[in-house]
Amino acid sequence: MAEPLISLKGVTKRYGEGTAAFQALKGVDLDIMAGDFVAVMGPSGSGKSTTMNILGCLDVPTTGSFLFKGVHVEGLDRDQRSLLRRRYLGFVFQGFNLLARTTALENVELPLIYRGEARKKRHDMAMAALDKVGLVDWSHHTPSELSGGQQQRVAIARAIVAHPDVLLADEPTGNLDSQRSIEIMELLTGLNQTSGITVLMVTHEADMAKFARTIIHFKDGLVERTETGHRPGLELA
Amino acid sequence: MLWTTMTLALREIRRHVLRSVLTVLGIVIGVAAVVTMVTLGHATSRSVQSQISGLGSNLLTILPGQGIGRGGGGVQPPPFKIEDVDAIRGQIGGATAVAPEVQATATAIRNAANWSVSINGTTDDYLAGQQWSLVSGRTFTPAEEQAGKSVCIVGNTIKTNLYPDDDPVGTTLRIGNVSCEVIGLLKLRGQSGLGGDQDNTVIMPYKTVQRRFTGNRNVQFIMVAVDPRYESAPIQNSIGRLLRERRNITASKADDFSILDTKQISDALGSATTQLTAVVTAVAAISLLVGGIGIMNIMLVSVTERTREIGIRLAIGAVAGEVLLQFLVEAVALAALGGLIGLVLAFIACFGLAIPLKLPFMWEPQINLIAFGISALIGVVFGYFPARRAASLNPIDALRHE
Known part of the structure; x- marks a missing residue:
């Protein structure tokens, strides 16, 4: 069996000090293979968001190890983790988090600016990403001129524009109606299958989790159980 | 990277024109005031100098009595005679x-x-x-x-x-x-x-x-x-000695005549104008400082307002230094922009005031350059604190910020 892309071993996370301390994770072991589509589920306070923050290199475990592509992320500093995110990760948020008063195209170009791409290449890559989410015709619209579903598509285009290895989606359909939600999930599924991008998604909607190949259930800071192969035909590449 | 950061910063300024203008108003007024004051001060100096030199350069005027306008009271000092003139001509x-x-x-x-x-x-x-x-x-x-x-x-x-x-x-x-x-x-x-x-x-x-x-x-x-x-001074001394002798002034007594040097008068008036200019400029410079504080206030508000944006940038992979630089460049660009507008206003003010104040119109590159440099420096100084604050935000908290 191949080496996992992501591997958490005995990860704990503790917030605060003394009596106010809160143990968010109590020893999580987790392997995620490249190309997988993973849904992380669990009630609030179960540790799923904390896990996602650690997997997204936004936070570090208190103890335990986090291997990403064979690199010990827990030993990296802030800027090193920023560079890791820049190169390998893409983020989609529940609240879309697009820059206001900024066109869809400029929003999508943002990660490329930090990667130091030239203007022309930036434009071409951003347009290609907008094409993948079906919004080429909306490239010069600002978020306030777009519907929620369109905004989330722009956010997905921004997340994939730099061809990351992993797409982290934190409740991507949380602010959308069911029709829009299904469209977004189909888009993510398509990206996962055609581009081979690994998708990690937090959701509390079982309907959305069904789109994933692997579902990880969290409870009380621990992995409760893992289900695999929900959707036949969605095989690991 | 600096170039893209500048593009980002200018884009941000363009997106908030009104806010940007209000932010730099203090700098605009400060720079305009300082440059106008200094320029008008120099114009005044120059005008005074040229009027004094209209009296003739290196001219000594010898008059009976001590000082100007200290007339009345006491014994009138004796007037000069033509023999005094001949003596000076012959002996000095x-x-x-x-x-x-x-x-x-x-x-x-x-x-x-x-x-x-x-x-x-x-x-x-x-x-x-x-x-x-x-x-x-x-x-x-x-x-x-x-x-x-x-x-x-x-x-x-x-x-x-x-x-x-x-x-x-x-x-x-x-x-x-x-x-x-x-x-x-x-x-x-x-x-x-x-x-x-x-x-x-x-x-x-x-x-x-x-x-x-x-x-x-x-x-x-x-x-x-x-x-x-x-040198004028030794000649003045010898004239003094000669006249004391001719006027029979004993060693214990003071001169009963004075020697005025147009150059001294010109220097004295010149230094008086310079001092006055310095004082007025100092007052104007305070408004520059206030302008800098204004920039800092708006930038701090801006950091709070844009916490989410900073969170997005960090999540996307911006390192702390890039966020710092972006905010710093924004502050400096704003301040420099304000400085430029101030220079234009100062130019207009000097041009408009030259005629009613009967002063020569001047445009001095030096003071313009200094004022512009100072306004940019104010951007750096007062922009650094808010920028550092932006750069030190935790991306998770910043993204969660409402």
Whole structure:
């Protein structure tokens, strides 16, 4: 069996000090293979968001190890983790988090600016990403001129524009109606299958989790159980 | 990277035009005020200097008594005589011209027109020392000076008022009770630094003035033109010693005459204007400081307002230094922009004020450059704190910020 892309071993996370301390994770072991589509589920306070923050290199475990592509992320500093995110990760948020008063195209170009791409290449890559989410015709619209579903598509285009290895989606359909939600999930599924991008998604909607190949259930800071192969035909590449 | 950061910063400024303008208003006003004050101050200095130099450069004026305007009370010091003038001319080296000045006022009458003039009784040396040339006619002959002939050289104001259409040279002009032949017309000199119209002067041989106007042999002032190759101070000292001797002043007593140096007057007035300019500039500079604080306030508000944006940038992979640089560049660009607008305003103000204030219009690259540099520096100083705050935000908290 191949080496996992992501591997958490005995990860704990503790917030605060003394009596106010809160143990968010109590020893999580987790392997995620490249190309997988993973849904992380669990009630609030179960540790799923904390896990996602650690997997997204936004936070570090208190103890335990986090291997990403064979690199010990827990030993990296802030800027090193920023560079890791820049190169390998893409983020989609529940609240879309697009820059206001900024066109869809400029929003999508943002990660490329930090990667130091030239203007022309930036434009071409951003347009290609907008094409993948079906919004080429909306490239010069600002978020306030777009519907929620369109905004989330722009956010997905921004997340994939730099061809990351992993797409982290934190409740991507949380602010959308069911029709829009299904469209977004189909888009993510398509990206996962055609581009081979690994998708990690937090959701509390079982309907959305069904789109994933692997579902990880969290409870009380621990992995409760893992289900695999929900959707036949969605095989690991 | 700096280039993209600047693009981002300028884009951000363009997106919030009103907020940006309000932010930099303080800098705009501060820079405009400082540059205007300094420029007008220098223009004033220059105008004062040029008026003083209109009095003649390196000229000493010797007058009886101590100081200017300290008249009345005590014994009047004895006036000078023509022998004093001759003694200075004969015994003091380094003087290019020494001339007596016997002054009087009278009314000049030509045809039906009256004009009040000041009369200066002197010699040709006076015109030489003052470097005052003639437009037409000639200066006195030694014979005319010796004999005290009724001849005169008139200033431009007299020509304007009494000879509007013709040449005064060769005519006879009645001055007081004296009928006098006009032999020369002086070149226009303009206002003197100490007020008064220098061109409203009739110059006559001193003997003529003594005999026909003042009625005594006194000489009010002695003018000494110092050779520019010599230091003025030692010459003043030797003149002082000579006059003390001639006037029998004992060692324990103070001088009963004074020697004024136009250069000293010019320096004194110049340093007074410089000081005044410095004080006004300091006041104006305070508004620059206030402007900087204004920028810091808005940038701090902006960091709070844009917490989410910063979170997004960090999540996407911006390192702390890039966020810091973005906010810093924004602050500097804003401040520099404000500085530029201020310079333009200052230019307009100096241009507009030059005429009503009767000052020469000036544009000094130096002060403009300094003011612009300072405004950019203010951007760095007052932008750093908010920028550092932005860069140190935790991406998770920043993304969660409402």
